[in-house]
Amino acid sequence: MKIKTTCFLALLTLAGSFAVAQQIGPCARPTHTLVVDWPLFHSDPCHSGFNPNEFVLSPTNVGSVVPKWKYAVGPIASSPSLANGVVYAGSEDGNLYAIKAATGALLWKYATGYTESTPAIANGIVYTGSFDTKSIYALNATTGAFIWAFTAGGWMSSSPTVANGVVYVGSADGNLYALNASTGALVWKYPTGPIFDEAPAVANGVVYVGSLDNNLYALDASTGALRWRYATADIIQYSSPAVANGVVYIGSADRNVYALNAVTGDLVWKYATGDIVYATPAIANGVVYVGSYDSYVYALNASTGAFLWKFATEGFPGDAVVANGVVYLGPQDDNVYGLDAKTGAVLLNYSIGNGDVGTSVAVANGVVYMGLYFEGVWAFHLPN
Numbered sequence: 323m324k325i326k327t328t329c330f331l332a333l334l335t336l337a338g339s340f341a342v343a344q345q346i347g348p349c350a351r352p353t354h355t356l357v358v359d360w361p362l363f364h365s366d367p368c369h370s371g372f373n374p375n376e377f378v379l380s381p382t383n384v385g386s387v388v389p390k391w392k393y394a395v396g397p398i399a400s401s402p403s404l405a406n407g408v409v410y411a412g413s414e415d416g417n418l419y420a421i422k423a424a425t426g427a428l429l430w431k432y433a434t435g436y437t438e439s440t441p442a443i444a445n446g447i448v449y450t451g452s453f454d455t456k457s458i459y460a461l462n463a464t465t466g467a468f469i470w471a472f473t474a475g476g477w478m479s480s481s482p483t484v485a486n487g488v489v490y491v492g493s494a495d496g497n498l499y500a501l502n503a504s505t506g507a508l509v510w511k512y513p514t515g516p517i518f519d520e521a522p523a524v525a526n527g528v529v530y531v532g533s534l535d536n537n538l539y540a541l542d543a544s545t546g547a548l549r550w551r552y553a554t555a556d557i558i559q560y561s562s563p564a565v566a567n568g569v570v571y572i573g574s575a576d577r578n579v580y581a582l583n584a585v586t587g588d589l590v591w592k593y594a595t596g597d598i599v600y601a602t603p604a605i606a607n608g609v610v611y612v613g614s615y616d617s618y619v620y621a622l623n624a625s626t627g628a629f630l631w632k633f634a635t636e637g638f639p640g641d642a643v644v645a646n647g648v649v650y651l652g653p654q655d656d657n658v659y660g661l662d663a664k665t666g667a668v669l670l671n672y673s674i675g676n677g678d679v680g681t682s683v684a685v686a687n688g689v690v691y692m693g694l695y696f697e698g699v700w701a702f703h704l705p706n
Contacts (some may be wrong), residue, residue, distance in 0.1 A: 328510075330455060343561035360404040360684035360691075362442035363481040364602055364641065369564040371604030371611075371682070376645035382659040383704060384670045386647050390689060390703040391426025395419060400450075401481075401641075401682040405443035405463065409691055410450075410698050412437035414548030418450050418459070420466060421699060423563070424691070434459050438519060440481035440682070442489070444503060449489055451478030458482060458491050458499075459668040460506060470506035474499060481521035481527075481562070485543065490519025498531050499537070500546060510546035514539055518559055521602075524689050525565040527582065532558030537574050538580070540587060550587035554580065560600035564574035566624065571610055573599025579612050579620070581627060591627030595620060606644035606663065613639030619651060631666035635659070641682035650683050652692050658683075658702070673704070 345651045362372040376527045379387070400412035408429060414436050435455040439451035439458075448463040456668040458478050460469040475590075476494030484489045488509055492518045500509040515535025522531040529543045534557045540549040554574035561573035569590055570582045575598040581590040596616030603612040605624055613619045618638040621630040633698075637654035644650070644663055651659040660670030674694055683692040 346649050357684045359406065359443075360402075360686045361444065362402055362403055362483060363440035363561065364564065364604070364682060365643065365684070367485045368566065369521065369523045369602060370566055370606070371564065371602065371641065371643040372606040373643075373645040373660070374606075374686050376685055376688070378704070379646060379648060379685065379690070381647045381662050383668055386704055387670065387672070387690065387702040388705050390701040391699060392700050393426045393428065393699040394421070396698050396700060397695050399438040399695060400693055401440040402684050402689060402691040402693055403441045403443055404684050404686055405448075408420055408463065408464075408675055409699060410440060410441040410448055410451050411444065411693050412439055414438070418448070418461070418466075419699070420448070420463070422702070423691075426699075426701060428631070428662040430571050432459070432461055432466045432468070436453045438479040440521065441482045444484040445457065447503065449482045449484060449491075449503075451480055451482060451491055453477040453479050456493070456495075458501070460489075460503075472499070472501055472506045472508070473574075474619070475518065480517050481519070481525055483522045485524040488543070490522040490524060490531075490543075490560075492520060492531055492533075494518060494523060494532065497633075498522060498541065498546075500527070500529075500543075511560045512539070512541055512546045512548070515692070520558065520560065521562040522566050523563040525572070525652070528689065530563040530584075532561060532563060532572055533575075534559060536574075536618050537562060538582065538587075540584070552580070552582055554578065554697050558597075560602075562604055564603045566605040569624070571603040571605065571624075573601055573611070573612055575600070575604065579610070579622065581610075581624070581673060591621070593622055593627045593629070594604065602638065602641045604642045604644050604649075609663065611642040611644060611649050611663075613642060613651070613653070618650070619661075621649075621663075633659075633661055633666045633668075643650045643683055645685040649687060650690060652681055652683050658690070658692065674700075
């Protein structure tokens, strides 16, 4: 298909929503949607972590959200995904769960084996990786029926990304795999270092992924040919690349956030935090939001890397996501935060108790979904 922007195409395919489309750069999304989905890790194939179509929750009312429902299962180490009224999340108990978004009722579960992989949903199929079976599974998104599985040489805790009929997923065996989304047949593989929890990003015919060999790779999405690679001073782990406006953003254990030219791999800027950067950046309205193990989430100018503000949690802040002027955090300090995207001011601080969020949240249709390691999947909404 000849569509200018990869993420625009993928979101129309993934979400299945009625939309009037607007192209606003390399990771454009449909706008004016009646229903918005969050069908894979960090929202879209570019991993922007940004939902421009959230109009219910805002800086003026997000502080009033309360639990809508709770589905008790665990331990949850997978971020939730949302498609067509269903929330999908994997658990270390060995199952992938499909939960009705409106009520929190279980629709089905499938035994995948221990999984930290965030599910991806496209064209009626849900894809998720498994730690102990070293496989990625493709299941019917409505029924949970098995469609196919592909087994690699190492565990697959990487979150899959689906674009243009191909599933991209990394493995601890040191390869990035491209699989036919319908059949699971191998399209190509490329030898990287081990890929643990990092999710590949796809934009404009290029797939980007970080590795424990310290490199960020840019590969041709169709052939797997190397376009470029950029070496950081330490491993890239947990931080998945995010692409916006021709720039790739990534964190490294060398304590830096990097901004690289998406076409050439040249360094645009880097910013030094106080500790390792294991979080995936989110990009919205010209600002990069990224957490560091120094317990701060940073807001940086996306073009220059200039510091804007930072906010301190009492643990690792996790992956930030952004919707309608609010930055959402699920840090490892048993709280859920909503911050003003412009100033970093606290708008929401909800104590989970023994929740230990630690995963990326999903925000869509006035609801915040999150996985709580000890308490399962929760949904928050406005009480009225």
